Amino acid sequence: MAIVVEPGVGRHRAKRATDSVMSQLRHAAGICTITGSFIFLFAVVIGLIR
Template structure:
């Protein structure tokens, strides 16, 4: 679980929605990749034990 703080403000002092959204997608993709890798390795080890 990760908490993301965005300091990306435009001229009016508002957050840029697109930058924030892309950042969230990048974090989610990275997290899914890590979880997928561990799941694959775990399944591989279980398969080798049996």
């Protein structure tokens, strides 16, 4: 992922870029949460089997 900063960007465009980054971070956090949940459940199942 690359973040490109252009000189002379107006406020409106900069705000849109900030919203896009926040959206990407929110999406990544969701993926991490789901992945962590699956890993936790998998660890619990392995613990119960043993």
